[in-house]
Each structure stands twice: as C-alpha cells, then as structure tokens.
C-alpha cells in the first residue's frame with residue numbers, strides 16, 4: 189500500500205466515515221485513492237475554510253473526530269482560520285494537507301508554504317512526514333492525540349512523494365485510551381460543605397470530556413445554583429431550576445450577581461476567559477475556588493485555585509455525586525436567593541404585543557426556541573444574533589449549540605451546520621446567522637444543494653455589522669465606522685439561485701408562521717428576517733470592566749411586555 | 754496571569770528535555786514568547802534521541818504558568834526549574 193492508501197486504511201480502522209475536503213496538486217494521490225474507496229464519504233465544500241469548519245461542526249455535534257483535507261499552499265492556508273477556531277475551542281480535528289515533493293521543500297516551489305511553521309500556535313501537535321514508513325504510526329498517534337485529554341487539532345503535512353511511496357510498515361495497534369484519573373476529592377468536598385453560597389461555574393470542558401450525564405447528575409443532586417460560559421450553555425439541561433444561564437459580558441444580571449456574591453466557585457471545565465470573567469480583580473471577589481479540569485495548565489492561569497483537581501471530569505463529578513448522596517448540601521436559603529435573582533434579573537427582553545411591529549432578535553429567538561423543540565441543533569455565527577441565541581434559546585444539551593466561542597469566527601455557522609447535518613440527515617439543524625456573517629461563507633449554499641441537505645437557514649438581517657455598530661454606539665460616541673451593509677444582496681433571490689426556497693418576514697405576527705414553514709419543509713429553506721438596525725444586546729459589560737458594572741437597556745416606554753428567559 | 758498579578762521582571766533558568774522532532778525548538782521558543790518571556794541565553798545539546806535545552810529567561814509573569822504550558826508540548830518530556838546556584842553553573 190502507498191501512503192495515500194494507508195491514510196484511508198486509518199480512516200477505516202477508526203470508523204471515520206465522513207471527511208471534508210478540497211483537492212489540488214499535491215494532495216492528488218489521496219484523491220486518486222478516494223476514487224476506489226466506498227467506505228469514506230468525502231464532502232466537497234467550496235472553500236477550505238468551510239472544510240475545516242464543517243469538520244468542526246461534525247465533531248461538535250457528534251463528539252467524534254472531525255477530518256479535513258486540503259492541498260498545499262493556498263489550500264492549506266485557507267484552512268488556518270478553521271483550525272485556529274478548533275484550537276481555541278478544543279475540538280478534536282485531524283487535518284491532512286498535501287505538501288510539495290520532499291526534494292522541493294525549501295526551494296520556494298509552486299504552492300509551497302511552510303504550513304507546519306505557520307500553524308505551530310494553533311495546533312495541539314503537527315507533523316511533516318519525511319519518511320513514508322513513519323506514516324502508519326503517525327496517523328495512529330495523531331488520531332489518538334486529537335481526541336485525548338484536552339482535545340484539539342492535529343495537523344499532518346504530507347509531501348506528494350510520501351503519498352505515492354510504498355510503505356513498508358504496518359499500523360501499530362490502536363492506542364488504548366488512558367485510564368480515567370480521579371484525584372482525591374475529600375478536601376474539595378469539605379470546602380464545598382463549608383460554603384454557605386457555593387456556585388457551580390461550568391464551561392465547554394463538560395461536553396469535551398463527554399461528561400454531560402455525570403455533570404447533570406451532580407448538578408441535580410447537589411442542587412447547586414449554576415452559571416455557564418457561552419460554551420457551557422445546555423450543560424444543565426432545559427429544566428434545571430438552579431441554572432442561572434450565561435455569565436459575563438452579555439450574561440444575565442442574575443448570573444453575574446450570583447458570581448459576585450458567592451463564597452465558593454466550583455469551576456468545572458471552564459478557563460476563565462475574559463469575556464466570561466470581565467475584569468479579574470472584580471470577579472467573584474469573596475469566593476474561594478475549586479477548579480476541576482483535564483488540563484493542568486488551566487489551573488492558576490488567570491485566577492489562583494484554592495484546590496485544583498486534574499483528571500477525568502466524569503470520574504470526578506461522579507465521585508462528588510456519590511459523596512453527596514449520603515449527606516446533601518444545606519444551601520436552601522442561597523438557592524432561594526438565586527432563584528429570586530433569576531426571576532428578577534434573568535434575560536429579559538420585551539416582546540412587542542403589537543402584531544405589525546418590527547421583529548426584534550430576542551422575540552424571534554424566543555419563539556424559535558419554543559417551536560424548534562428539544563432536539564434541534566443551532567449553529568450560529570458571530571455577533572448580536574449569536575448572543576441572542578445564547579441568551580434566549582433554551583438548550584437541552586451543549587452539543588445542540590454550535591458556536592464559535594474562543595475565536596469568534598464570523599462565517600462559522602453555515603459550514604458548521606453543514607458538518608452537523610452530516611452526523612444525522614434527519615435531525616433538525618438550523619443555522620442562525622447575521623447578514624454580515626452569512627456573506628463570509630455563503631458559497632456553501634452550493635454544498636447544501638449538492639448534498640441535498642435539509643438545513644434551515646435563518647438570516648437575522650439588520651443591514652449592518654450589528655455587534656460592531658452597538659459597540660461604536662455605546663463606547664465610541666456613536667461614531668459609526670464601516671458597519672453599514674444596506675447594500676446587501678437580495679438574500680431570498682440568492683438562496684433561490686442555489687435551488688433553496690426562501691421566505692421573507694418583517695413583522696412580529698409573521699414570526700411563528702415563518703418558523704413553522706421552514707421547519708415543516710422537507711428540504712433546505714432560508715428564512716430572511718428583517719430586524720431593526722438599532723436593536724442592541726442587553727445587558728453589556730464594557731470590555732475590561734468588571735461584570736458588576738454591567739449596563740442595562742435604557743428603559744423603554746412602549747407597549748412591550750417583558751418576559752424572562 | 755493578569756497584569757495586576759505580574760511581578761517585576763525576574764530571571765529564571767529552565768532545563769527542558771525534548772524529543773528530536775521537526776520544529777521542536779521552534780515550538781519551545783514560540784511558547785516562551787507568547788506566554789510573555791524573553792530568552793536571554795540558550796544552550797542546546799543533543800543526547801541520543803533527546804535534546805537538552807537550557808534556557809535563561811526573563812519575564813514578569815509567574816514562571817509556573819510557563820512551565821505548565823511547556824509541559825503540554827508533545828515534544829517536551831520534562832521541564833525543570835533550576836535553582837539559582839545550579840542554574841549559574843550550568844548556564845551557557
């Protein structure tokens with residue numbers, strides 16, 4: 189077998205059945221091998237960035253490894269944003285690129301880039317193959333490494349001659365996953381029992397560790413009030429009464445208040461990102477910290493931990509649940525206090541009762557959440573719409589919420605939704621995007637058409653780069669600078685050009701019908717939602733300020749009715 | 754760590770043992786730079802399949818944070834923070 193055939197053999201050994209890629213010169217030997225392979229579905233996206241982001245959407249929705257492939261030079265450099273996105277959010281990705289033949293490396297050959305050098309900072313690890321016989325072992329290592337511990341992208345750059353060369357070695361036996369590690373929790377348990385106002389602060393690490401069930405069991409049995417990061421949304425499920433929702437820059441007043449007043453922060457799989465903590469000095473100022481994570485480098489990185497527990501989140505959370513089964517926590521007053529805050533300071537945006545009134549983002553998302561049900565996957569882009577989804581959509585599981593957390597990549601949503609749809613063609617997958625973000629990977633409408641994906645697209649069109657406009661309004665004296673998109677194309681016509689039927693709505697009384705229509709339609713469909721240009725995301729904490737200093741919406745005096753999410 | 758927890762710039766010596774792999778040294782130097790340290794001296798020696806790198810660094814962030822980031826590198830097999838006296842005698 190040659191190098192290319194070994195790659196496909198590795199895919200088969202690891203049940204990798206879907207990969208996202210784009211061909212070109214140096215990767216052609218692998219594409220040639222794909223011609224005869226029936227076990228691997230290769231999805232041709234229309235831009236390599238979308239290949240990487242689709243592979244990520246696939247990995248996020250399924251918990252499996254995502255795989256993307258590209259050629260050398262521009263193919264490889266086009267992957268970079270997607271791979272950086274996966275790195276920031278710790279998504280397991282195997283990236284395979286062709287490279288110019290070994291003898292040409294370092295000669296400035298056609299389509300040569302030092303992709304290994306360029307990407308050192310955005311990969312968990314990377315390889316440049318210089319001996320075809322090393323390929324089987326490196327593939328095994330890379331596949332295991334991408335998914336183990338704290339997951340992340342692993343990149344293998346393969347010169348064309350290595351793809352063609354006969355390989356004289358066999359793949360080693362697959363690497364057994366390490367035994368889950370569980371440190372002694374007794375000091376942490378004692379600290380938790382001592383606390384009067386303990387708060388659970390969870391993030392994306394919960395689903396990365398596939399610890400959703402043990403997290404939920406712990407959250408339910410402990411009764412701990414909880415806040416979540418953007419990536420932790422859904423950790424506690426739709427029905428946990430102690431879940432205060434997202435904290436941080438666009439978090440709820442209730443969540444930020446609870447953090448401010450707690451006396452113990454139990455951090456589970458969260459990395460104290462600045463968007464979540466605000467100014468660190470003012471973050472949970474009265475609390476001791478127990479930090480649970482798979483990655484030791486997260487401890488004391490931004491906030492000192494009184495107790496750090498490194499290990500398998502499943503094992504650690506189960507140990508806590510078991511320990512609390514005999515004797516629960518006595519935190520009734522604190523729970524009550526947090527629930528009161530949730531009632532008065534949960535996400536509250538006004539619903540306009542007036543049927544002909546313009547649509548607002550929060551009102552739209554709240555209805556979408558009610559109609560789309562417990563099982564839909566929402567892939568969003570970056571901006572105000574992303575925050576409205578985080579605030580007002582009631583997620584039942586973190587894998588239902590695909591969002592670009594660490595990198596904040598506009599253009600993430602559509603390819604991520606495509607990837608998610610490949611995990612289950614019958615599942616409802618909805619890309620909620622803004623008019624700016626949509627145009628960043630709009631070429632992927634062609635991918636939807638080609639693979640007949642029943643994806644639903646919702647464009648919340650405020651004719652501007654809303655999140656930037658909002659910041660300019662609030663923090664730059666309303667001096668608008670290059671945010672205007674009032675010359676957007678006709679999105680309905682654009683979708684139709686790709687055989688995707690589309691609807692336009694603009695009034696409150698059209699929301700329900702619009703959502704129901706696209707969800708009922710068997711194939712892909714786009715809903716174009718005109719929303720006000722002036723709407724802002726509330727509350728907001730100015731970058732660098734303390735979460736305590738969050739700014740609320742100035743009081744409106746219209747006939748709007750407030751609802752708490 | 755946060756600017757508020759930064760201390761005045763200090764000098765540290767780290768002994769890093771690494772496997773001989775493509776870009777091992779670049780990865781090491783990159784992490785040192787990104788995590789806020791400056792390399793003032795560096796000595797490298799091959800020992801079979803390993804590379805021993807002795808780094809003298811300056812920085813105002815906690816060195817433990819750098820150490821744990823370096824330990825995450827797949828190519829790094831061990832990082833040792835040298836005490837002052839040992840460090841001086843071994844520094845290049």
Ligand SMILES: Cc1ncc(C[n+]2csc(CCOP(=O)(O)OP(=O)(O)O)c2C)c(N)n1
Pocket residue numbers: 569570571572573574596597598599621622623624625626648650652653654655656
């Ligand atoms: C690739 C990329 N470029 C620029 C930004 C900076 N940015 C963040 S939000 C935003 C505006 C997004 O506009 P739109 O998609 O229309 O969403 P809205 O905020 O209007 O809901 C911009 C430009 C980014 N996050 N990603």
